[in-house]
Amino acid sequence: MxxxxxxxxxxxxxxxxxxxxxxxxxxxxxxxxxxxxxxxxxxxxxxxxxxxxxxxxxxxxxxxxxxxxxxxxxxxxxxxxxxxxxxxxxxxxxxxxxxxxxxxxxxxxxxxxxxxxxxxxxxxxxxxxxxxxxxxxxxxxxxxxxxxxxxxxxxxxxxxxxxxxxxxxxxxxxxxxxxxTAEDFALSHPGGALGRKLLLKLENIMHTGTEVPKVKADALIKDALIEISEKGLGMTAIVDDADKILGIFTDGDLRRLLDKRIDIHCTVIGDVMSKNPRYASPSLLAVEGLNMMQERSITALLLCENDKLVGALNMHDLLKAGVM
CATH class of the missing domain: 3.40.50.10490 (Glucose-6-phosphate isomerase like protein; domain 1)
Structure with missing residues (x-):
């Protein structure tokens, strides 16, 4: 053998x-x-x-x-x-x-x-x-x-x-x-994971224009829910006439609201919104936006420029872009 x-x-x-x-x-x-x-x-x-x-x-x-x-x-x-x-x-x-x-x-x-x-x-x-x-x-x-x-x-x-x-x-x-530098390296590797992290900005993937969910403070809660459902980002911004951000209302806020048995057909969103929400600049790197969202345990982010709402995105957008 x-x-x-x-x-x-x-x-x-x-x-x-x-x-x-x-x-x-x-x-x-x-x-x-x-x-x-x-x-x-x-x-x-x-x-x-x-x-x-x-x-x-x-x-x-x-x-x-x-x-x-x-x-x-x-x-x-x-x-x-x-x-x-x-x-x-x-x-x-x-x-x-x-x-x-x-x-x-x-x-x-x-x-x-x-x-x-x-x-x-x-x-x-x-x-x-x-x-x-x-x-x-x-x-x-x-x-x-x-x-x-x-x-x-x-x-x-x-x-x-x-x-x-x-x-x-x-x-x-x-x-x-x-x-x-790593930034120089990313310029020659735009399709790779490093390139996405070092080159991709929030403005490259954010929703803009009519895709951004927003309502006025005097809108009824039921109208805000329709806006959330239609735009599909799991939240809506609450803005004034100049599109300045006053607050935010999310799916999570809705669940907490239902526990309080508030009538969504006659209560305005301004009374129940989360005031002074965290927002970011569109020029922020996407990976920094991701870090901000993870640190605050939030799933959506409003984007503001010159005190005006210009865009929005959620975790799914970052996932789709390959940032996470």
Whole structure:
């Protein structure tokens, strides 16, 4: 009977080997790393063009995406496609980040003469400091690792992990040097959760015009209930002739009112409304509006501008907008 293979031991060996490779990587955060950061940071008009073949290309794609989303304009160009027309995407002000563990990628090396003629700065990222790519580049970032995690030392594993970490280190160092903020990040991620939290304002999701439930203080309670039912926000504002907010009446107020056996057909809403309700500015961030509502345990919010009611929303609107 055959012995069951120890998958966990194999996995642990991969982890240990890659950790050892990353531990060694810290020595390469040196003067060359500083020069690479300074060169990219000083380049105000060009972009970072990332290149790599095979697995290095996959990692390069991710590095380019990370740079682009953290304040450094960047994109990926496949070296093979570059040799057949895509090289036209690279401008003289651009900086080329060329990735190859061996440092001998023919597809990339064949582009060096053209890149030199374009006066493009070249930063190479290789595991071989004596390779042609390392020697021909303006700046070299070493990503050498002791061993691949592959047991036959063929599949790129530790080396690609080291490449990814070096790329992340480059992007994060540049991000901090630029003073890139969460708000800046949100601008390039408007469709994500962070973008919604940092960019979406109450005015973007509030109900306006005839959709805003409101009645005058002398309206009967039954008329206020009709307004609440028609507008569907679970409340109505009580306003004066200039639309200044005098009070609010909610579904919860109605339940408490019924316990008191008040006649809704002959009592005016001004006598039973909640006075001086909390309201917010339409320019307030949606997430701040949500925090306000949660702190006060309310499910709807009136929005006021220049002492005038201009909008309203409830928790369902925030939920629908993806704020909560």
């Amino acid at each position: 055959s012995t069951k293979f120890d998958y966990q031991a194999a996995a642990q060996n991969v982890l240990n080997t890659e950790i050892a490779g990353l531990t060694q990587l810290s020595q390469y955060f040196n003067d060359d790393f500083d020069r690479a950061c300074d060169t990219i940071l000083a380049n105000k008009h060009g972009k970072v063009v990332v290149m790599g073949m095979g697995k290095s290309g996959h990692i390069g794609n991710k590095i380019a995406a990370t740079l682009a989303s953290t304040g450094t304009s960047a994109f990926f160009v496949h070296p093979g496609e570059a040799a057949h027309g895509d090289l036209g995407m690279i401008a003289p002000d651009d900086i080329v980040l060329a990735i190859s563990n061996s440092g001998e990628s023919l597809e990339i090396l064949s582009l060096f003469p053209v890149l030199k003629r374009l006066n493009s700065k070249i930063i190479s990222m290789t595991g071989k400091p004596n390779s042609n790519m390392a020697k021909l580049a303006d700046i070299h970032l070493c990503i050498a690792v002791p061993h691949e995690a592959c047991p036959i030392e063929l599949a790129p594993t530790s080396s690609t992990t080291a490449t990814l970490v070096m790329g992340d280190a480059l992007a994060m160092a540049l991000m901090q040097a630029r003073g890139f």
